[in-house]
Amino acid sequence: MSKITFLGAGSTVFAKNVLGDCMLVPSIQGFEFALFDIDQERLKDSEDMLNNLKATTGSTVHIKAYTDRKEALRGAKYVINAIQVGGYDPCTITDFEVPKKYGLRQTIADTVGIGGIFRNLRTIPVMLDFAKDMQEVCPDAWFLNYTNPMAVLTGTMIRYGGIKTVGLCHSVQACAPGLLKSLDMPTDNIQWKIAGINHMAWLLEITRNGEDLYPEIKKRAEEKQKTKHDDMVRFELMKRFGYYITESSEHNAEYHPYFIKERYPELIEKFNIPLDEYPRRCVNQIEGWKNMRNDLVNDKELKHERTHEYGSYIIDAMETDVPFKIGGNVLNTGRLISNLPEKAVVEVPCLVDRSGVTPTYVGDLPEQLAALNRTNINTQLLTIEAAITQKKEHIYQAAMLDPHTSAELSIDDIVALCDDLIEAHGDWLPKYQ
Numbered sequence: 001m002s003k004i005t006f007l008g009a010g011s012t013v014f015a016k017n018v019l020g021d022c023m024l025v026p027s028i029q030g031f032e033f034a035l036f037d038i039d040q041e042r043l044k045d046s047e048d049m050l051n052n053l054k055a056t057t058g059s060t061v062h063i064k065a066y067t068d069r070k071e072a073l074r075g076a077k078y079v080i081n082a083i084q085v086g087g088y089d090p091c092t093i094t095d096f097e098v099p100k101k102y103g104l105r106q107t108i109a110d111t112v113g114i115g116g117i118f119r120n121l122r123t124i125p126v127m128l129d130f131a132k133d134m135q136e137v138c139p140d141a142w143f144l145n146y147t148n149p150m151a152v153l154t155g156t157m158i159r160y161g162g163i164k165t166v167g168l169c170h171s172v173q174a175c176a177p178g179l180l181k182s183l184d185m186p187t188d189n190i191q192w193k194i195a196g197i198n199h200m201a202w203l204l205e206i207t208r209n210g211e212d213l214y215p216e217i218k219k220r221a222e223e224k225q226k227t228k229h230d231d232m233v234r235f236e237l238m239k240r241f242g243y244y245i246t247e248s249s250e251h252n253a254e255y256h257p258y259f260i261k262e263r264y265p266e267l268i269e270k271f272n273i274p275l276d277e278y279p280r281r282c283v284n285q286i287e288g289w290k291n292m293r294n295d296l297v298n299d300k301e302l303k304h305e306r307t308h309e310y311g312s313y314i315i316d317a318m319e320t321d322v323p324f325k326i327g328g329n330v331l332n333t334g335r336l337i338s339n340l341p342e343k344a345v346v347e348v349p350c351l352v353d354r355s356g357v358t359p360t361y362v363g364d365l366p367e368q369l370a371a372l373n374r375t376n377i378n379t380q381l382l383t384i385e386a387a388i389t390q391k392k393e394h395i396y397q398a399a400m401l402d403p404h405t406s407a408e409l410s411i412d413d414i415v416a417l418c419d420d421l422i423e424a425h426g427d428w429l430p431k432y433q
Contacts, residue, residue, distance in 0.1 A: 007081045016050070091122060111199050116148075145167045151167070182229075202245060260275070330348065337362045
């Protein structure tokens with residue numbers, strides 16, 4: 001029996017989206033869905049929810065929860081990763097509150113920035129443990145990584161885990177339709193091309209029936225910027241650098257050095273930047289789950305419609321050999337994007353079929369876009385270096401190279417902040433020298 005293992009299956013809503021999608025795909029019928037999570041209560045919730053969904057969809061998959069991770073992985077053909085190491089309390093709280101003491105504010109803190117660095121440092125050891133288990137019990141499995149920070153974790157699994165890995169984020173498939181809808185433009189018959197790095201990939205072209213839509217997009221965006229809305233950072237970046245970016249304005253506010261500045265507090269209001277947005281979401285999700293749990297977990301009539309998450313489409317393409325195109329995160333081997341480093345993880349169009357995930361060659365990005373990507377890649381590569389060598393100096397260097405952190409703090413303050421975060425995270429991190 002073929003097997004899909006879901007690590008972090010206690011993420012019940014996300015498990016519904018990805019595995020619910022899989023239940024609706026003919027080529028995946030008869031598979032075992034192996035569920036694993038360190039939170040036994042949430043694991044049982046997901047198991048119950050998926051069994052309800054199996055009944056209402058008529059799927060023939062087999063659902064089994066495991067308390068032993070290696071047994072959950074044993075013989076898997078596909079492994080879906082959706083873990084969060086340290087959770088909201090204590091680790092996300094630490095990632096936000098300690099930097100505040102230095103005057104460093106964040107919005108999401110899960111990709112780069114000082115919060116992203118430390119989220120990586122506590123997640124990489126766990127991911128490499130996954131890789132070690134997979135090398136033993138399912139060495140040929142494909143690892144579908146949904147966990148942030150996407151670029152660093154995917155790069156680590158490929159370079160140091162020795163596992164076939166692709167990183168998946170829904171910001172690519174949502175980008176062009178979302179942009180057009182926000183500007184009251186129709187979304188039918190559009191063609192688009194996106195490439196860059198995760199959360200900072202670029203809408204390089206967008207057309208309808210061969211007509212370039214960018215002139216009209218920029219005209220409407222300029223008009224929309226005259227009143228407050230929730231995408232002001234991305235519209236400003238498009239105005240200054242020429243292209244729209246995949247991930248949201250609250251994310252991109254902290255990927256660049258231009259928007260969250262202690263010396264210019266008026267920018268927060270001007271660009272409608274939601275500081276501390278991720279902790280708010282976490283609190284709301286925790287409260288919302290209390291209300292949602294009964295409906296989701298105990299609903300015997302639970303329904304599901306296939307989402308735009310790539311997971312089920314990838315597995316279907318590999319099972320049937322019917323090609324499917326995705327925006328995937330892969331190592332920049334052979335310079336797929338020729339003006340970005342080879343060790344970087346890039347987000348590019350990829351073809352998926354029975355042979356696996358085949359990235360496409362993009363060539364040069366417009367130089368200003370590659371330059372912005374490189375500012376984030378610098379921090380990503382030094383973060384991997386820190387995790388693999390376990391040397392504090394590389395943590396400091398990753399933070400010194402981060403655009404937002406370095407624009408706000410002195411070198412001495414950056415080092416002190418890193419030391420404070422290492423101490424505050426305690427046993428959530430390995431011992432650094």
